[in-house]
Amino acid sequence: MIKRGYHHGNLRQALIEAALRLIETQGPTGFSLSEAAKSAGVTPAAVYRHFEGREDLIAECARQGYAIFADLLEHAWNDGAPSALAAFGATGRAYLAFARRYPGHYMAMFESGISPNRTPELAQISARGDRVMLRAAEALARHIPEGRRPPAAMFSAHIWAMSHGVVELYARAQPGSRSQFTPEDLLESGIGIYLRGLGLVPPDM
Known part of the structure; x- marks a missing residue:
C-alpha cells in the first residue's frame, strides 16, 4: 500500500x-x-x-550531476592556486572523487545516452565543467614552448579523455580487477607523462 x-x-x-x-x-x-x-x-x-517520461527524469539526474561536478572542479582548480600544475592535478582527483561519490549522477551524465544538448539548461550546466578544464589547460599551456603547445581546447580534451578512461576502466571496476595501481596513481602518472611530453616546465612552477 x-x-x-x-x-x-x-x-x-x-x-x-x-x-x-x-x-x-x-x-x-x-x-x-x-x-x-x-x-x-x-x-x-x-x-x-x-x-514527461523516463528520459526526462534521467536528464534531470544528469543536470544535477553536472552542477555538482562543475562545483567540485571549480573548488579543485581554486583559480590555479597554489600553482597551475598542482591545481591541474587536483581537478583530475576531483573527477575521480565525483565518479565514486555520485555514481548515479555519473551514470546519468555519461552512460545513459542522454545528450548534454538535450535542453538549453542541460547544455549550459554541462558546459561549466568544460570551462573549468579549459581555464586550467590555458594556464598550463602558457608554460609550454609555443612550438609544442597544442590548442588549449585539445589539451583539455586529452586530459578529460584520460580522466574518463581511468574512471571507466579502474575507478568503477570490481575490486582487484585490471590493475595493481590505484586510479589516482594511474591518472597522475598519465598526466605527468603527457605534460612532460609537451615540454612543460618542472613541477615547481
Missing part, C-alpha cells in the same frame, strides 16, 4: 533520488518510471506531474 502521495514534501526531488538509486543498481536504462514511483512511495501517475 502506498502511504505517500501528493502531500510528499518534495515529490519531484524524491523521484530524482529514487531514480538515482535505481540507476546505481540497475543502470540508467534498467528501470521503469513505475519502479521509480514505487521507490519514491507515490503512484505512477504522480510521476507525470513532474516528468
Whole structure:
C-alpha cells in the first residue's frame, strides 16, 4: 500500500533520488518510471506531474550531476592556486572523487545516452565543467614552448579523455580487477607523462 502521495514534501526531488538509486543498481536504462514511483512511495501517475517520461527524469539526474561536478572542479582548480600544475592535478582527483561519490549522477551524465544538448539548461550546466578544464589547460599551456603547445581546447580534451578512461576502466571496476595501481596513481602518472611530453616546465612552477 502506498502511504505517500501528493502531500510528499518534495515529490519531484524524491523521484530524482529514487531514480538515482535505481540507476546505481540497475543502470540508467534498467528501470521503469513505475519502479521509480514505487521507490519514491507515490503512484505512477504522480510521476507525470513532474516528468514527461523516463528520459526526462534521467536528464534531470544528469543536470544535477553536472552542477555538482562543475562545483567540485571549480573548488579543485581554486583559480590555479597554489600553482597551475598542482591545481591541474587536483581537478583530475576531483573527477575521480565525483565518479565514486555520485555514481548515479555519473551514470546519468555519461552512460545513459542522454545528450548534454538535450535542453538549453542541460547544455549550459554541462558546459561549466568544460570551462573549468579549459581555464586550467590555458594556464598550463602558457608554460609550454609555443612550438609544442597544442590548442588549449585539445589539451583539455586529452586530459578529460584520460580522466574518463581511468574512471571507466579502474575507478568503477570490481575490486582487484585490471590493475595493481590505484586510479589516482594511474591518472597522475598519465598526466605527468603527457605534460612532460609537451615540454612543460618542472613541477615547481
